[in-house]
Amino acid sequence: ADKKVEKWTYSTCGYCSTGCSIEIGTNQDGIPVSSRGVGGADVNQGKLCLKGIFEHELFESPGRGTTPLIRNDFHDPWQNSDWDDATAKMAAEIKRIQSTYGRDAFAIVSTGQILTEGFYTLGKLARGVIGTNNYDGNTTLCMASAVSGYKRSFGSDGPPGCYEDFEHTDCLIAWGSNLPEQHPIIYWRMKEAQEKRGFPLIVIDPRVTMLAQNADMHLAITPGTDVVLQNALMHVILAEGLEDTDYIKANTNGFEQLQKEVQNYDPISAAKICGIDEDTIRHVARLYAKAGAAMNIWTMGINQSTHGSDGVVGLNNLSLLTGNIGKPGGTSLSITGQCNAMGTREWSSCSGLPGYRALENKQDREEIGAFWNVDPEFFPKKRGMAQTDIFPAIETGAIKGLWLIGTNPMTSMPNTARIRKTLEKLECLVVQDSYQDVETIEYAHIFLPAAIWAEKEGCFTNTERRVNIVRKIKEPYANTKTDLHIFNEIAKQFERSEKMTFPYKPADVFEEMRHLSKGRLVDISGMTHDLIEKNRGIQWPYTEEQANNGEQPPQGGKRLYTEPATFRYADGLAKLIPLPFIDNNEIPDEQYPFWLNSGRLVEHFHTRTRTGKIGNNNKYSPTPFMEMNPDAAADLGILHQTYVRVVSRRSDAVVMVMLTQRVPRNMVFIPFHFFDCVNRLTLGLLDPHSRQPAFKQSAVRIEHI
Template sequence: MTDRIANPWGERTPFGQGEDWPVRVDQFLEDGVSEEEVDRWVQTASILHSNGDALDIAVKDGRIVGVRGRGEDRVNKGRLGPKDLFGWQANNSEDRLTRPLVRKDGELVEASWDEAMDLIVERSKELLEEKGPLAFGFYTTGQLFLEEYYTMGVFGKAGLGTPHMDGNTRLCTATAAVALEETFGTDGQPGSYADVDHADTICLYGHNVAETQTVLWMRMLDRLEGPNPPKLIVVDPRPTAPAQRADVHLKVKNGTNLALMNALLHELITNGWYDEEYVNANTIGFEDLEQTVMEYPPETAAEICGVDAEEIREAARLIGNAERLLSTALQGFYQSHQATASSCQINHIHLLRGMIGKPGCGILQMNGQPTAQNTRETGANGDLPGFRNWDNEEHVQQLADLWNVDRMTIPHWAPPTHAMQIWRYAEQGSINFLWVSCTNPAVSLPDLPRIRQILQNEGLFLVVQDIFLTETARYADVVLPAATWGEKTGTFTNTDRTVHISEKAVDPPGEAKPDLEILLDYARRMDFRDKDDQPLIKWDDPESTFEAWKECSRGRPCDYTGITYDRLRGGSGIQWPCNDEHPEGTERLYREADFNTQTWNCERYGIDLITGGMNSEMEHKAMNPAGRAIILPAGYLPPHEPPGGEYPFRYINGRTVYHFHTRTKTARAPQLQNAAPDAWVEISPTDAESLSIEEGDMVRVESPRGYMEAKARISGIREGVVFAPFHYGYFDTPEGDSPNGQSPRAANELTITDWDPVSKQPLFKVGAARVTKVADNDGTPAPAPTTTASAPASGGSVSETVGGDEAEVKETVGKQEEGEKGLIDRAKDALTGREE
């Protein structure tokens, strides 16, 4: 047994380059329940991060009582992270929403489904009549299922006809999508997690994989501890677990990524560490890149980034001499200054080295959320379904034919509206109906004082669909109680394109309904029709929705036509594209450098990296990439809000390994909550000393927008940088929805409203702030975990983060028969499931 709070990554199973990653099946059952007592195991995958770890839910007496990793799945080979092991307990919480709520005389009161839905439909029809579809906005998530997004996408675009639909995926994964589109023509991850098994060099760009995708880090750790371990390069201002293991840790000033990337490219080019033949045959734009990066010798970048030029040279040497290079990126790049421009340079490194589509030669532009990939695929974010191009009439016509509607119904005069602009329209009062599903903007968006204002706008009708009364739900006019993972069936897709099924294991509490049912109910009540006066939505359950989506994906890069619910049951998840040509799915894209940049095929005609100005079809044709990858350089610009004067610190916020988002679920899992019970602020020893701050002192971090207060953790973070976790809001404080005059603890009280010009991703990782001490410590340290990047710089008086008996997890290494037994069990379970 392993305490998986004290040791989030569990025991090592080392392996060498090119070998199979050993199976290790992780299992956690509620206290007092033994394996034999479990009634059935129900197949699913993890919903608390983007890795897509396959697992089975243990059910006893109609309740979820635990989880077990699926040894046969390609993604995790049985392993689970702490959030998956313990997070399911939130499903069983006493305070789940069980009935709809409607606002009467200023108060939220219980209502029937009919009453709640009638209110929504009445307001919708009124508004359609009065102002038309542009008054409607939908702010969704990266945590619903594919079927739910697709349904929302179809009635939003072809029913209501509004372009204002986006997900909180804008905050997490928008840059990944756009960076892939810019370089390769369409979204879709070139690489595979299995590239970890083959790589000889791994680069983590702003990606604290140990805390965001724990199982992927386990895979890397197992390589690092096996024979011929890969070289590791980490770019991060914090001393993350990967940074501690790195051969080169580039502890850059946040906001300077592009200068670093240009210097790395400078070194690759000047040292001839690139594959000229590959570049000539398969790319356009190399000369422009060469011209741009020549202005970034390592010394120049070192000055901008605040690192040693020799470290940049060393990183470039490792990259330049790698034979199998794997690169991953996440929020340190995506939520920072010049996000898309920096992320595109990662793609360029691989193009220069000709290292795409081969084992070990992967790019993983990571996602943050479990189903973010599906938001992107199905058009519930700022794209059209099936990676179609809003500016390509033929693509729009395909959708119009599929849905049997007039092409003019589908808004395509501009890209679908991005989230930050949707909120701006709501602020200005031109959006009067906002439906928020499965996300908590009152804690997760930048500049919370402003967001709370918008949520309270007189003229805004706010619908919130969630499983708990979140901070956001408290502002709603109607609250719809939803079922969650384990209580509904659907599919979702992880970062490396692996599609999993998630089966219903238990009934939702009270009158809570699956999100798909809620959305279908709205579409029915709104009576959306196609051209032949038939119902627009022609499906009525998860599987028929999936079948409808398959048709939409047909012939597109994310082709699902070879996948069925039955094929996803048992065994491993399947990577798209999966179709007649690739019946078993596709592990890596672009093996033959066959990129999707043809004008008829691409998802966008290209966006200028500095301004976000878009190319026209004509301009794209003139550029004529014709299946070659597009290299787009950009020069470094200083950040919009540089530190200095009154606000000398660079402020960043981010995650810890024990929590997900605004803790809606993880705060309700005792092991996770106890491991990181409250907010903190990380500051370097030097800065702490100059401000006379000691471990545990109460500090205030303040910007022109607002401030937060929390205990200080003196950590190994870069000097001049302060970090706060963004998980902590107010639902579990007496105030409920906002600070209400008390000391605010949400990291987004002070973040800037600003976004990347290309991906429109908000910039949580670059803003100026000042730090002041508010009160001396009360003898207790900051409530920050010691197991992660928030570890104290020197041990001292801070006791180690442990989980104790309640966090003991069974880890079973490499037993094949276990896997086979599991298969038989699951076959039986599937049968039992169908009988119910």
């Protein structure tokens, strides 16, 4: 194709939650040929990372689905279908399964990747039409602990801080977060701010990540001991009188119980559990508590744990004790994973109802029922299964049908050998994806080919609650359809939808969301698609009243809980929650002597359904590998770049060895992106609050092959 750009169109990157504004250049034939940053007040200020720079290549990448496919048995060859037949077959299967086994026997697992208008419509379809309570997102694999922790501490989900906090902070602690690889543009913003302000960057991570290499202090704690360290830091803060007493009195309850619990975590005993020295704990506690403003940020190192929710609450406890919520540079900020993990949390109804409404709340059910024209009694009164509980329920026969949307559990779930056997048991598996070669399609009966990212229009919400717009760059590929269109077509197959509205235009769907957001924490009633584009993203809340008063949308510095006692519990107070530590993970032993850790590479995203197809990403990182400490390798006679078998109690995987000091002697690290690799080995015990799996704490041994 002619590479000369005739037109640039504004959009938002569709990979990670940084939320970078992007422009896609199309040539005279309308073919996307280039990507560039936009500049100005956008979150990325004109920068893009490796994934964003080559995002235009996605549109024509290999493996795209072209037309709906159907078959009666997963052993049968696929037959080409059309949208009418495929959606009719799907609806017939849903009705058959629900009438035979009950409404909840058909489950839905969605994603953090599609546009918010699609999420909202899927929620309406799942909760108001199909009526299954077993509807969840793959965000259970990444952000569920953050959601749960925010709710427990503050009474609601919703990250209180923003990127501008980097420019005001006096101390930053990053817990299990490797920004340069996971969120490169957030890293760039943080680093720019650090160079100007000189605040200490402290990294807590068992592995020497790229962020740890650039830190002022690196605490390589024993995997899974973060809650012990948090308690020990609070022990020092309280013992030395460094807490913010006025803030605690005005904004929290539970102080006495917390104080009592952290007395058990003196630095000497905590240091032994965490594998670091006691003076380091005291030093970090003083640096953090004496800073004028201090931030905690975290990603999967905290969330993907059997006590991920407690780890988040622990960081919130630290922030509340020191008055570091709602002020510039003082926050507890979850760095989210997927481009629209926030959008699904806010609007998809996965674990509740739209606008952070709860199924458990009668008024919430009635409000949504009245607006959607659904009898509120049709809604369940409490949340159903999380994704990680849906798969075991397929094994026991409680779930017979499953619709997977933009997610690939054959690669992404822990213990994938078990997932493979589980999927075989389904009477109906529907896979909706932009790619026809996604691994999970092997067991599907219906394939719905979806338009990709900027072949559709709508919004994403990023890590700092900034709603930004994805404009359509080109028409959907071949016979693919937008997710919104697909959901509407499926809704039409059910009589129950006849009294409801299912708008096809994303801007009309956004109008419904605006209406439902009024007066909620997640108030977007002052926004429109056009205003969002004009401002290159607007952080919520931005109310209709503010817009009508001519108040300009905030430019990047919007925080939650800035006024006293404005948390979302009825009394306005945040909860300080004591966290007794129980280590219930698989830990290395004689038979399986290594910790197995996993994480992301800068070149790839999730299970490589996209980045594995783009030459400029895949050529830098085409194969899986395992980081191993050279001393541990020497003990076993293992050489650099040779292949070994890694064995866990679940299964085994063959990988190439990369000798590096990044990992300690008793740990190996394997990126999670590759099929039939690290997740064959992982155990994935679940957090009791969030149901998120502990991907990063399994035990393995290494064998020669």
